Amino acid sequence: MSDSxxxxxxxxxxxxxxxxxxxxxxxxxxxxxxxxxxVQPVGQDNSSGAHVSGGDAPAVNEDGRGDARLSGEIEVSADISANKTAALHRAFGDLGALRVTAK
Incomplete structure (x- = not known):
């Protein structure tokens, strides 16, 4: 992004x-x-997160799932105009983000 x-x-x-x-x-x-x-995994490994949830959770009659690798956290990044920075920090915090940083 070239615009400061x-x-x-x-x-x-x-x-x-x-x-x-x-x-x-x-x-x-x-x-x-x-x-x-x-959206991408935090580490080098492909991952669907650090904990089972939503579509990763086993069905009632299912012992577990082998297709949902739990190898680490998921990172969401957004390129935004500087005037939306506070709104994004608030939104990420409200949605349970573990960490929020800016660069």
Missing amino acids: SNKTIIATFETREAADLAVEHLVQQVGVDRADIF
Whole structure:
């Protein structure tokens, strides 16, 4: 991002469900363009989060799932104009982010 009035806000979540909810909230409530939001695992390993939740949870008659790797936290970042920084920090905090940073 070449414009110095823009910021990247990064939030870390324990579950993919929480990360997905954060993306939905940023688009619908804060007005961030979906193309400016990025989701990825925090570490090198592919991961669906640090804890089972939502679609990762086993069904009632299911002992567990082998397809939902729990290798670490999920990072959601958004490239935004500087005037939305406070709103994003608030939104990420309200949605249970473990950490929120800016660069």
